[in-house]
Amino acid sequence: MMPSTTNPQLNRNGELTHLLSIEGLPRAVLENVLSTADAFAGVGDREVKKVPLLRGKSVFNLFFENSTRTRTTFEIAAKRLSADVINLNINASSTAKGESLLDTVDNLAAMQADLFVVRHASSGAPHLIASHLDRIGAHHIHVVNAGDGRHAHPTQGLLDMYTIRHYKKDFSQLTVAIVGDILHSRVARSDIHALTTLGCPEVRVIGPRTLLPAHVEGMGVKVFHDMAAGLRDVDVVIMLRLQNERMRGALLPSPQEFFKTYGLSPEKLAHAKPDAIVMHPGPMNRGVEIDSSVADGGQAVILPQVTFGIAVRMAVLSIVAGSGR
Amino acid sequence: MMPSTTNPQLNRNGELTHLLSIEGLPRAVLENVLSTADAFAGVGDREVKKVPLLRGKSVFNLFFENSTRTRTTFEIAAKRLSADVINLNINASSTAKGESLLDTVDNLAAMQADLFVVRHASSGAPHLIASHLDRIGAHHIHVVNAGDGRHAHPTQGLLDMYTIRHYKKDFSQLTVAIVGDILHSRVARSDIHALTTLGCPEVRVIGPRTLLPAHVEGMGVKVFHDMAAGLRDVDVVIMLRLQNERMRGALLPSPQEFFKTYGLSPEKLAHAKPDAIVMHPGPMNRGVEIDSSVADGGQAVILPQVTFGIAVRMAVLSIVAGSGR
Amino acid sequence: MMPSTTNPQLNRNGELTHLLSIEGLPRAVLENVLSTADAFAGVGDREVKKVPLLRGKSVFNLFFENSTRTRTTFEIAAKRLSADVINLNINASSTAKGESLLDTVDNLAAMQADLFVVRHASSGAPHLIASHLDRIGAHHIHVVNAGDGRHAHPTQGLLDMYTIRHYKKDFSQLTVAIVGDILHSRVARSDIHALTTLGCPEVRVIGPRTLLPAHVEGMGVKVFHDMAAGLRDVDVVIMLRLQNERMRGALLPSPQEFFKTYGLSPEKLAHAKPDAIVMHPGPMNRGVEIDSSVADGGQAVILPQVTFGIAVRMAVLSIVAGSGR
Helix, strand or coil: CCCHHHCCCECCCCCECCECCCCCCCHHHHHHHHHHHHHHHCHHHCCCCCCCCCCCCEEEEEECCCCHHHHHHHHHHHHHCCCEEEEEEHHHCHHHHCCCHHHHHHHHHHCCCCEEEEEECCCCHHHHHHHHHHHCCCCCCEEEEEEECCCECHHHHHHHHHHHHHHHCCHHHCEEEEECCCCCCHHHHHHHHHHHHCCCCEEEEECCHHHCCCCHHHHCCEEECCHHHHHCCCCEEEECCCCHHHHCCCCCCCHHHHHHHHCECHHHHCCCCCCCEEECCCCCCECCCECHHHHCCCCECHHHHHHHHHHHHHHHHHHHHCCCC | CCCHHHCCCECCCCCECCECCCCCCCHHHHHHHHHHHHHHHCHHHCCCCCCCCCCCCEEEEEECCCCHHHHHHHHHHHHHCCCEEEEEEHHHCHHHHCCCHHHHHHHHHHCCCCEEEEEECCCCHHHHHHHHHHHCCCCCCEEEEEEECCCECHHHHHHHHHHHHHHHCCHHHCEEEEECCCCCCHHHHHHHHHHHHCCCCEEEEECCHHHCCCCHHHHCCEEECCHHHHHCCCCEEEECCCCHHHHCCCCCCCHHHHHHHHCECHHHHCCCCCCCEEECCCCCCECCCECHHHHCCCCECHHHHHHHHHHHHHHHHHHHHCCCC | CCCHHHCCCECCCCCECCECCCCCCCHHHHHHHHHHHHHHHCHHHCCCCCCCCCCCCEEEEEECCCCHHHHHHHHHHHHHCCCEEEEEEHHHCHHHHCCCHHHHHHHHHHCCCCEEEEEECCCCHHHHHHHHHHHCCCCCCEEEEEEECCCECHHHHHHHHHHHHHHHCCHHHCEEEEECCCCCCHHHHHHHHHHHHCCCCEEEEECCHHHCCCCHHHHCCEEECCHHHHHCCCCEEEECCCCHHHHCCCCCCCHHHHHHHHCECHHHHCCCCCCCEEECCCCCCECCCECHHHHCCCCECHHHHHHHHHHHHHHHHHHHHCCCC
16 A cells, blocks of 8 residues: 555545645546546536535635636536635735735635635645645645646546546547647646546647647657647547747747647548547637637537536535545 | 517517517516516515525626626525526636637536626627527526616616506506616616506607717607706606716716706706606716705605615516526 | 613614624623624534524625735625625725715615625724614614724724633733734724723733824823833733835834834743733734744734634624614
């Protein structure tokens, strides 16, 4: 048995107690999230979209970086579990008064929160918060990473896995391509870790050299700079969002040029298997990384990803809240 | 039977399924809202101000334009119906990232919302959203217009009708005057449609030529430019808010000048019937469109309008949520 | 019997119906808050952190001045009492449209609120709102001051008293020192009134002349300008936050200079009794008014203050909501 101290996300029984990163999580933990999400997937279709699992629990959405979309999905997931939700836009408050991150965390912990959903522009902030909570003995509070810097976006990674499993059933025969700005993408990192852990035999990354991390091959992926070759016979295409700031930066000639080379058009998609699915974490830049006819076409599963995301976040919140530490 | 396709607000049984505009709604539909609101009017006086009609439903307040007052009344109405409420200030989020309105709507629909309450600076946005939802087959989502550009503010129109009916019982003998900036007022448009539909025999509009729409007579109203003549023997006076931006614009000499000619003073109000009621959608510009002694006087029913507004919004939310499509 | 008209916070039975200021409240009223808070202190440790006392009541957080921390503690307290909470950041809304404070209050009252939690930059605003509500006959609405200008922050004062009583049991033998910017501190004013009302025999204030109110001795406190003398043998040290704007102002040489003379270091704290507790309303300026080793040390009870604050605010909300008027 590996001692739990090596992974701050797991309690001594190996159960998920924080969700900070998919990196380092055992396959069984990921599969447990996916099968728990299965059980929640039907709740959204009911007349009364609520289960009482987190009744009386307080979920704090700590958004140090604005993201209405992600905050909303967590808020919905928590409310469907009957939790009380407190939204905190932290930029506008304590840190503006010069208080340190950990003083803010101490104060919120003292308000008897049960769950912190943390979004932060700095990589590692949720990790820092989780280890601080353990150090001060706040073992009743669980941390879920809702995106930190370029590091990780684990619930996005998990909902991507849920989506792939939903459409493809089994990871063991799949070829998956991740396309675009791999370098700056926390989604790409989370997806790569999840796919390799779940036994996907071939993960490819496709993008220009300027948007690929150095030594990316070390993550167990095959590198392509050409869409025709990279998409050949893949089962799943995961397109990444090209950040606005990147479009005006030195790393790229222009959005039009990017689209010509790496934008997913019907012609490029034709290199993939005929039943390949197309995914995107949103929000999309139509005409930059993806053509509208593909985004709205029959192979796209971009909106089902959003729906599955609610069930996956319900699963994560209920699993970590139910774990002792 | 008229096919439902002619009016996107009604389902095939002629029931209200979206509330986009009062224009084109049959009298029976308006009367159903008013009588449903009657049933809810008592809820606000109870010890426990809640009914379980929308328990487990998700109401999304999509405010593309800021309006704390209107958002608050919808939030209260939805919570009194036991719904879960998600507030989204959309300016600050997805559209800032360059996502289109309809992509945003697709995403929110994929989160299994039940109701969209939409406020938008552009006329027609709620209509566009409703027809898009029907096109993509999201028949479980209902749209309520909370004010779009200069076009409509139907729940304000309905609460105005509720207020008039409360004090005057019967529309069939009434003369109603709407005063001020008719040109830019969505409230005026909604009120005129509602009054004529409910059988009010005489609707007057009073204002300077620069603030009246061309061809306003085509809406079935009598036009006055003089307060003494326009208010003569009316039963109801609906004052409109003069927008700040209008006060500094080319259409008006000055707020002081406007008040002298069109501001509702006790002297001008004396031309109306002695038991005439005075209404205003708020927020008021005291000393511009209305004198404080009238605003706070015995004929004003401006604050009851606010209270009735909660019941009317509860009625609208529960009626559309209960309609199939 | 003193007629209730002399104190707008009490109803004719002498029960708390608004909480505007600790000044003028009888000892029995303060003690009732503290003992009611005792009963709520356990709720935060339960599996289901909710009691149904305010179910169906609407609590409006009217924050005319931003304070995420205080708003959050009231939001949690209200939700644990099962109330519906409406957050209103009023700067961004009606007053921006030129509506007066009292028109805003009239409108919110017409929405059938039960409780207004008011934060305002102007001293006296909650008082003004409470007397206006009484004047218009809105006797069902209760006002709780969440901080007004330099005037009062009564729930902070009450949670400070709860904290002192928790650790020291009895006020009748205590010496309490309040340190720092007394002049601009609403917390200091509330604490001084509460301590003298609860029978604390010696309250000291310590600070530079520029940060002490003129005639502060008239409030029944002893004045010190030297920490060694002021902290000698005290049981409780209440440090105040030095506002950022003060640090750059003419009243002080520099934050470093302030820390040297008035910052609570272990050396200065050694003048107090060995079992003295250290309090701070937060957020702290480490290295300005307090040294980190003291803030994180064994005598600090700064985080328990936050936890107790939830129970105290639950007590205040439930007491005023339960009082007739």
